[in-house]
Amino acid sequence: MTQVSMTVNGKAVSGDVEGRTLLVDFLRGGLHLTGTHVGCDTSQCGACVVHVNGIAVKSCTMFASEAAGAEVRTIEGMANKDGSLSVIQAAFQEHHGLQCGFCTPGMVMSAAALLKENPKPTEHEVRAYLEGNICRCTGYHNIVKAIMAASGQDVAAIAAE
Amino acid sequence: MPKDHGIGASSKRREDVRFLTGKGNYTADITLYGQTYAAFARSNVAHAKIKSIDTSAAEAMPGVLAVFTGADFADVGGNPAGWLIQSRNGETMKEPKRPVLAHGEVCHVGDAYAAVIAETVAQARNAVEALVVDFEELPAVVDMADAVADNSKRARTELTDNICFDWGWIEDNRAAVDAAFASAPHVTTLELVNNRLVPNAMEPRASIGVYDASTEDYKLYTTSQNPHLTRLLVAAFVMGIPEHKLNVIAPDVGGGFGSKIYHYGEEALVLAAAKRIGRPVKWVADRTESFLSDAHGRDHVTKIQLACEKDGTFLAVRTETLANVGAYLSNFSTATPTFLHGTLMAGPYKTPLVYVNVKAVFTNTAPVDAYRGAGRPEATYSLERVIDMAARELNLDPWEVRRKNLITTDMFPYTTPVALQYDTGNYQATLDKLIELSDKAGFEARAAESAKRGKMRGLGLSTWIEACGIAPSALVGALGARVGLFDAATVRVNPTGNISVMVGAHSHGQGHETVFAQVVSSMLGIPEANIDIVHGDTAKIPFGMGSYGSRSLAVCGTAMTKAVDKIIAKGKKIAAHMLEASEGDIEFADGKFSVAGTDKAKTFGEIAFSAYVPHNYPLETLEPGLEETAFYDPANFTYPAGAYSCEVEVDPDTGKVEIMAFTCADDFGNVMNPMIVNGQVHGGVAQGIGQALLENTSYDGNGQLVTASYMDYAMPRADDLPNYTVDHSCNTPCTHNPLGVKGCGEAGAIGSPPAVVNAVIDALARAGKPVKHIDMPLSPARVWAAMNA
Ligand code: FES
Ligand code: FES
Numbered sequence: 001m002t003q004v005s006m007t008v009n010g011k012a013v014s015g016d017v018e019g020r021t022l023l024v025d026f027l028r029g030g031l032h033l034t035g036t037h038v039g040c041d042t043s044q045c046g047a048c049v050v051h052v053n054g055i056a057v058k059s060c061t062m063f064a065s066e067a068a069g070a071e072v073r074t075i076e077g078m079a080n081k082d083g084s085l086s087v088i089q090a091a092f093q094e095h096h097g098l099q100c101g102f103c104t105p106g107m108v109m110s111a112a113a114l115l116k117e118n119p120k121p122t123e124h125e126v127r128a129y130l131e132g133n134i135c136r137c138t139g140y141h142n143i144v145k146a147i148m149a150a151s152g153q154d155v156a157a158i159a160a161e
Numbered sequence: 162m163p164k165d166h167g168i169g170a171s172s173k174r175r176e177d178v179r180f181l182t183g184k185g186n187y188t189a190d191i192t193l194y195g196q197t198y199a200a201f202a203r204s205n206v207a208h209a210k211i212k213s214i215d216t217s218a219a220e221a222m223p224g225v226l227a228v229f230t231g232a233d234f235a236d237v238g239g240n241p242a243g244w245l246i247q248s249r250n251g252e253t254m255k256e257p258k259r260p261v262l263a264h265g266e267v268c269h270v271g272d273a274y275a276a277v278i279a280e281t282v283a284q285a286r287n288a289v290e291a292l293v294v295d296f297e298e299l300p301a302v303v304d305m306a307d308a309v310a311d312n313s314k315r316a317r318t319e320l321t322d323n324i325c326f327d328w329g330w331i332e333d334n335r336a337a338v339d340a341a342f343a344s345a346p347h348v349t350t351l352e353l354v355n356n357r358l359v360p361n362a363m364e365p366r367a368s369i370g371v372y373d374a375s376t377e378d379y380k381l382y383t384t385s386q387n388p389h390l391t392r393l394l395v396a397a398f399v400m401g402i403p404e405h406k407l408n409v410i411a412p413d414v415g416g417g418f419g420s421k422i423y424h425y426g427e428e429a430l431v432l433a434a435a436k437r438i439g440r441p442v443k444w445v446a447d448r449t450e451s452f453l454s455d456a457h458g459r460d461h462v463t464k465i466q467l468a469c470e471k472d473g474t475f476l477a478v479r480t481e482t483l484a485n486v487g488a489y490l491s492n493f494s495t496a497t498p499t500f501l502h503g504t505l506m507a508g509p510y511k512t513p514l515v516y517v518n519v520k521a522v523f524t525n526t527a528p529v530d531a532y533r534g535a536g537r538p539e540a541t542y543s544l545e546r547v548i549d550m551a552a553r554e555l556n557l558d559p560w561e562v563r564r565k566n567l568i569t570t571d572m573f574p575y576t577t578p579v580a581l582q583y584d585t586g587n588y589q590a591t592l593d594k595l596i597e598l599s600d601k602a603g604f605e606a607r608a609a610e611s612a613k614r615g616k617m618r619g620l621g622l623s624t625w626i627e628a629c630g631i632a633p634s635a636l637v638g639a640l641g642a643r644v645g646l647f648d649a650a651t652v653r654v655n656p657t658g659n660i661s662v663m664v665g666a667h668s669h670g671q672g673h674e675t676v677f678a679q680v681v682s683s684m685l686g687i688p689e690a691n692i693d694i695v696h697g698d699t700a701k702i703p704f705g706m707g708s709y710g711s712r713s714l715a716v717c718g719t720a721m722t723k724a725v726d727k728i729i730a731k732g733k734k735i736a737a738h739m740l741e742a743s744e745g746d747i748e749f750a751d752g753k754f755s756v757a758g759t760d761k762a763k764t765f766g767e768i769a770f771s772a773y774v775p776h777n778y779p780l781e782t783l784e785p786g787l788e789e790t791a792f793y794d795p796a797n798f799t800y801p802a803g804a805y806s807c808e809v810e811v812d813p814d815t816g817k818v819e820i821m822a823f824t825c826a827d828d829f830g831n832v833m834n835p836m837i838v839n840g841q842v843h844g845g846v847a848q849g850i851g852q853a854l855l856e857n858t859s860y861d862g863n864g865q866l867v868t869a870s871y872m873d874y875a876m877p878r879a880d881d882l883p884n885y886t887v888d889h890s891c892n893t894p895c896t897h898n899p900l901g902v903k904g905c906g907e908a909g910a911i912g913s914p915p916a917v918v919n920a921v922i923d924a925l926a927r928a929g930k931p932v933k934h935i936d937m938p939l940s941p942a943r944v945w946a947a948m949n950a
Contacts, residue, residue, distance in 0.1 A: 028190075033183065034183070034185075035183015036183070037363075037364070038189070039365070039448065040448040040870070040871050041448045041449055044870075044871035044872065045363065045448075047363060075181075075183035076182065078183075085178065089182065092181055093173055093174065093177040093178070093181060094173065096173075096836050098177060098180055100363070100415045100416040100670030101176070101180025101185050101413065101415065101670070102187065102363040102415030105180075105183055108181065124880075126879070127880040128879075130879035130880070131880060134878060135363065136362055136416050136844075136848070137363075138840060138843060138844055139845075139846055139847030139848075139877075139882060140878075140879040140882050141882075141884050141885055142840060143879070158884055
């Protein structure tokens with residue numbers, strides 16, 4: 001066991017981890033931030049996406065110790081300061097971009113990373129960017145629509161909600 | 162103006178806020194004081210005798226608290242099949258035992274034969290590695306045709322052959338059907354495979370067992386679509402726990418699609434382990450375990466024949482199907498290929514004669530059970546493919562062949578030759594709507610444009626029907642069901658007038674918390690925000706058979722409306738007393754009880770308050786309080802139907818299929834929340850396109866699952882799928898439930914696979930490459946090989 005310290009959602013945290021402890025297990029088990037999910041064991045599904053120093057990372061594919069000293073942001077840190085839903089979160093609700101909610105934290109984190117990189121993505125760019133996030137419920141239509149809407153683009157052309 | 166609240170409004174989902182902020186409460190998120198962890202030892206061979214399991218090294222590992230093997234459960238019951246099917250010869254199906262942990266014999270790769278409980282997950286997994294098992298390998302039965310042909314290799318040592326049952330539907334029709342085929346002007350024959358799928362809800366299964374020695378109460382948190390059904394199975398069938406001593410909680414559940422209907426051995430194990438060690442025991446599947454041990458879906462091999470006139474009028478349908486049930490009978494596995502499949506083989510058509518034969522086959526593979534649509538996608542796929550093929554053979558337009566044979570609106574109620582009675586529908590209307598929305602008229606121009614770019618464009622359709630809202634209990638009982646399929650709801654009006662509604666349906670993505678509140682809000686004239694929907698906890702809800710088969714609103718929603726009706730009826734009695742009027746003169750509308758023809762009225766809130774503070778109240782004739790429960794058993798199935806089209810481009814160099822447009826014209830009866838209904842259709846269509854183009858579950862000849870991860874099993878991703886055009890304006894309300902609803906959850910997965918395949922066949926035919934059939938998934942390799950054969 002070694003001690004690891006990092007900043008998570010703006011708060012300094014630390015805890016004991018084994019060398020093999022994954023970042024996602026530290027967040028979920030150590031910090032009880034259970035919004036970050038685990039949907040696979042092959043780094044494919046994206047349910048575990050968080051931001052590490054501003055970059056979208058699959059937290060199931062990084063050791064907790066690798067994030068030592070880093071700024072980590074999880075879904076729990078995505079709402080506005082007053083607790084209201086951020087633009088991306090609100091767009092997911094408005095456009096029914098989630099059903100069971102299991103993929104949703106990863107989708108929101110990926111969407112935020114995409115829009116930071118590419119503030120006005122085309123629909124094709126959104127779909128391509130989400131290559132590493134699997135959703136079994138929505139068929140993606142409304143996720144794509146929500147992300148386009150969150151980028152401030154007109155989504156009327158994307159057929160019925 | 163679209164409605165902004167109540168029935169018919171696209172109310173935004175209240176559950177979204179917790180999911181979007183990371184506050185969802187899924188089973189894996191729950192940590193209990195003193196919690197320990199289970200890990201399972203799973204077979205790495207398809208079939209073997211367990212000669213011995215040496216647990217001593219594992220028991221000595223750090224943190225290990227207990228080790229279980231099949232011997233620990235030798236005295237408890239097995240996990241039963243929910244339906245007993247009779248074979249054509251009158252024999253009852255074979256039901257080999259399904260123990261909590263494999264005992265004596267492992268029967269598929271992934272079959273759990275031992276479990277370790279330890280302080281941490283890592284310790285439990287390390288100790289599993291230290292178990293020493295001595296397997297004597299037995300021959301594995303993998304391919305269904307081999308399983309049927311060769312009795313010498315058997316999937317279970319206790320069987321004499323691999324056939325679970327040989328079912329005919331309806332046996333009395335058989336001779337007439339055969340005669341119709343013998344004299345038919347045209348017969349089309351198609352052999353096809355309905356590919357095996359893994360449901361893959363994104364949340365892997367998980368369970369936590371808790372035991373309280375002071376009260377002898379058990380508690381099970383689990384990823385279930387139906388906590389009461391799980392309680393019944395665990396308590397009464399498997400563990401012998403008194404039902405009132407087991408509380409099953411299914412908190413937020415991350416998708417189910419059928420795979421979380423069933424009781425699985427891991428649930429019994431965590432309960433038994435919690436009792437033995439006196440601490441909570443938690444297990445969370447990893448994805449590989451899910452692939453290996455969740456119930457899979459589909460896996461039929463079918464020969465379907467259609468007899469028709471030269472003008473395309475259908476005369477008879479005949480099918481022979483081998484349906485894989487895997488190594489153990491999962492709870493609905495015997496109903497799925499029979500009563501959820503054979504009964505739908507008339508489709509929305511007037512076909513006068515239908516005969517269905519299904520042989521269920523044991524193999525050394527994971528159990529196969531209901532997956533979104535459950536039997537109905539298999540029926541629809543067979544039928545819609547053979548109709549397309551017949552139209553091609555007869556040089557007829559497949560759209561018009563369907564129209565010619567659709568049941569017409571003057572024929573309802575319509576009794577099919579496979580024993581269902583369709584109450585209402587308008588199949589021409591959805592077909593016309595599809596023609597309009599898909600811009601069929603513009604297809605040739607689009608095809609010409611594709612051809613300019615060197616692509617082959619095709620258009621395919623399917624017209625489908627399903628039976629939902631399962632089910633009338635007496636009917637299913639007569640057909641072999643071991644449970645009733647009613648549902649229940651309690652409406653509790655609190656003293657301050659807000660409402661808790663306890664429902665037996667379970668939401669694992671469908672948005673019940675929002676939609677059910679919309680319905681109650683409309684009925685009682687109070688804001689949606691004042692109504693809470695409670696589900697998923699056997700200690701809180703009256704009873705419930707859960708959510709599957711698109712039944713939540715049609716069955717549980719009806720129970721809920723009946724409970725609300727009772728609330729209104731009691732409210733009228735209270736109002737009559739308070740307003741000094743006769744009960745018959747009290748009217749209820751917009752949240753007010755008023756005396757007809759006067760302005761004397763009491764609000765709903767005043768009535769609620771009076772019920773709990775009964776100072777001025779007819780106590781001699783009426784109990785105080787305002788809480789009502791209703792159970793509802795449906796009179797019939799509901800029959801959603803629709804017409805779907807798919808437009809594809811096929812790359813002639815690679816065989817890759819791209820979906821250019823997907824259009825759905827559905828009749829779901831009345832729609833409570835259009836936004837949510839559209840979302841359900843999107844998700845269903847995505848799974849159907851996944852089946853048609855991408856997904857395949859592949860066992861090798863030794864019974865090894867070679868597609869056991871997302872590296873090998875092609876889940877549809879955002880860039881594999883199109884936007885969908887979805888319409889449900891052509892609705893004919895269900896005639897036998899008060900909301901007039903039919904159900905929409907499975908539609909997309911039922912109607913879409915044949916539309917996709919028909920479109921690809923159309924594209925190839927138009928490009929001068931006539932191909933009769935390609936089995937799903939239509940991977941580039943398969944399409945390329947077929948068109949270059
Ligand atoms: S859990 Fe990290 S990618 Fe699936
Ligand atoms: S909302 Fe259920 S997996 Fe995406």
